[in-house]
Amino acid sequence: MEAVIVGVGLHPFGRFPGKSAMDMAADAVRLALADAGVGWPQVQTGFIGSLEVANPDAIVGRLGLTGIPLRGVFNGCATAGSALAMAARAIENGECDVAVAIGMDKHPRGAFAADPSVGGLPDWYGQTGLYITTHFFGMKINRYMHDHGITEQTLARVAAKNFRNASGNDKAWRRPPPVGRGDPRLTDAELPAPPVHVLRT
Amino acid sequence: MTGSGQVAVADRLFTWPAAEPRLIGGRCAACGQVGFPAGTGCERCGGTELTDTLLPERGTLWTFTTQNFRPPSPPYDGSDTAETFRPFAVGYVDLGGEVMVEARLTEPDPARLTIGQQMRLVIVPYATRADGTEVMTFAFAPAGDEEEE
Numbered sequence: 001m002e003a004v005i006v007g008v009g010l011h012p013f014g015r016f017p018g019k020s021a022m023d024m025a026a027d028a029v030r031l032a033l034a035d036a037g038v039g040w041p042q043v044q045t046g047f048i049g050s051l052e053v054a055n056p057d058a059i060v061g062r063l064g065l066t067g068i069p070l071r072g073v074f075n076g077c078a079t080a081g082s083a084l085a086m087a088a089r090a091i092e093n094g095e096c097d098v099a100v101a102i103g104m105d106k107h108p109r110g111a112f113a114a115d116p117s118v119g120g121l122p123d124w125y126g127q128t129g130l131y132i133t134t135h136f137f138g139m140k141i142n143r144y145m146h147d148h149g150i151t152e153q154t155l156a157r158v159a160a161k162n163f164r165n166a167s168g169n170d171k172a173w174r175r176p177p178p179v180g181r182g183d184p185r186l187t188d189a190e191l192p193a194p195p196v197h198v199l200r201t
Numbered sequence: 202m203t204g205s206g207q208v209a210v211a212d213r214l215f216t217w218p219a220a221e222p223r224l225i226g227g228r229c230a231a232c233g234q235v236g237f238p239a240g241t242g243c244e245r246c247g248g249t250e251l252t253d254t255l256l257p258e259r260g261t262l263w264t265f266t267t268q269n270f271r272p273p274s275p276p277y278d279g280s281d282t283a284e285t286f287r288p289f290a291v292g293y294v295d296l297g298g299e300v301m302v303e304a305r306l307t308e309p310d311p312a313r314l315t316i317g318q319q320m321r322l323v324i325v326p327y328a329t330r331a332d333g334t335e336v337m338t339f340a341f342a343p344a345g346d347e348e349e350e
Contacts, residue, residue, distance in 0.1 A: 113273030122238060124211040126276025128327055128338045129268060130303060135291050138266030139303075143293075146264070146316045193266045194311065 001097075003088035007036025013173035015106065021053050025104035026062040032100070044096035046070045047086045049079035050104045059102065070100075079103055111192070138193030145195075152195050156186035163199070174199065207326065207335045214238055215324060215339050216255065222324045223258055224339060226300055227251035235300045257297045258322045259344060265292030265306060265314050278336075280328045294320050294341045307342040319344035 009031025011024040025048075033040060040063050048070055050056040057070040075082040080103025087099035112133055116126040125131050144150065163179040166172035176199060179185060189197040209217050215224050227239030231248035237256060242249055271277070271286035281287070290306035292314070307323060308314055321344045326335035 111270070111273055113275065116276055122211060123276070124214060124338065127210055127278045127336075128305065129272040129277045129279060129289070130291065130305070131276060132268060132272050135266050135268050139264045139291065139293060142266055143264035143316065191267075192269050194269070196266075 001091055001094060003091040003099075007032045007034070007038070009033070009035060010171045012171045015109070021050065021104045021106035022056070022059055022062065024106070025056075025059055025102055028104075029059070029063055029100065029102060038098060040064045041066050043098050043100050044068055045087075045090050046100035046102065047073045047083035047090075048100075048102040048104070049073040049075065049083050051076075051079070052105055052107060056102070056104060059104075132193070134196055135193040138196045141195060152187060153182075155195060156182075159186050159197075159199070206333060207337050209324075210327070210336050210338045213253070215322075217324055217337065221258060222322060222339075223255040224296075224302060224322060226254050226256045228254040237300050237302050256300060256302070260294040260296040260302075260320055260341070262306075262314065262316055262318050262320050262341075263293040263295045263301055264316060265290050265311070267291075267309070267311055278328055290314060292320075292341070305338065305340040307340050313343070 009028040011028045011031075016024065029040075033043075043066070045068055048056045048059060049072060051074070057072050060066070060068075060070055071086075073079055073083045073086060080101065083101040083103060087101040090096055090099045114126075114131065116123060116131050119131075121131065141155070145155075160179045160183060163174065163176055166175050167178060169175070176185070179199075185199055186197065189199045191197055209215065213225055215222050224237060225239055226235045226237040228235050228251065229243035229246060229248045230250035230252060232243060232246040234243050234245040235254060235256070236244050236251075239251060239253055241251070243251065267288050267290050269288045271279075271281060271283050279286075287309065289309055290311065291303065292306050293301045293303050295301050305325075305327070306314065306320070307325065320341040323340050323342045324337050325340045327338045328336040330336065
């Protein structure tokens with residue numbers, strides 16, 4: 001059987017003080033169900049993932065204890081993509097007709113402060129200040145720019161394009177006033193790991 | 202550089218104290234792949250017979266950036282505070298085409314760093330414990346800096 005996406009739901013990105021990631025996800029699921037025109041009792045299986053929520057499948061306590069298997073998936077930044085692929089496989093394999101894929105998360109402000117051992121890395125890597133995602137991306141893009149002759153102005157134009165797209169999306173987190181090519185906000189913003197900038201909005 | 206009052210941040214990371222410290226990698230007996238730090242399984246073929254091998258003390262800078270804010274603590278345990286933190290450079294250094302190592306760089310000024318330049322291994326303190334003991338880690342310095350020391 002071919003799997004098709006019949007409904008989607010998205011909670012706006014943001015920290016929303018006082019609202020848990022699980023409550024945000026429950027809202028997103030309800031939006032997806034409404035979009036698909038199906039009720040939660042019709043959903044037969046699902047896959048759900050999160051970094052910060054240790055027991056994301058507990059969302060059934062908010063959506064309804066219908067007895068379906070809701071299985072946890074954890075695959076870093078690709079968690080929701082993995083959940084979606086597995087939900088599609090469940091339909092294609094004939095396990096069910098209606099499946100749900102859910103991703104949720106909520107992070108404190110600032111860089112991730114992770115225990116390296118959780119990522120299979122030695123303690124010294126974190127102790128000496130090497131376990132930082134921003135400088136990983138800074139190093140990665142610097143090499144890419146070196147190999148392909150890309151300038152910071154080009155990066156700024158990509159950022160301007162992305163912010164332009166975000167300004168028309170009421171679910172986007174960073175929706176700055178219009179940012180155009182050459183806007184000094186793109187090249188003068190805070191620099192956690194050059195050339196990675198943070199544009200506060 | 203050696204002597205009392207200094208301790209390595211971890212065992213089996215680099216030879217130290219030593220007149221010419223070297224990083225300790227692991228070479229796979231089955232396929233020859235070298236990994237750093239030395240682990241328990243080869244990252245290329247999965248072989249489990251790995252022997253410690255000393256990595257070249259010089260290499261070329263493959264990429265770099267600046268760590269411009271104090272890393273979240275824990276896990277970072279440098280002795281600086283948000284007020285005293287000084288940005289430091291980090292990079293990947295290609296050691297003889299065999300293995301690439303991520304490390305702190307001693308030169309904090311990005312204008313004095315260039316992809317492809319020669320780097321050499323140094324062992325430097327990055328933290329000082331309450332009793333004055335310096336905690337040592339590995340870093341890379343521009344290879345032309347010897348004269349300045």
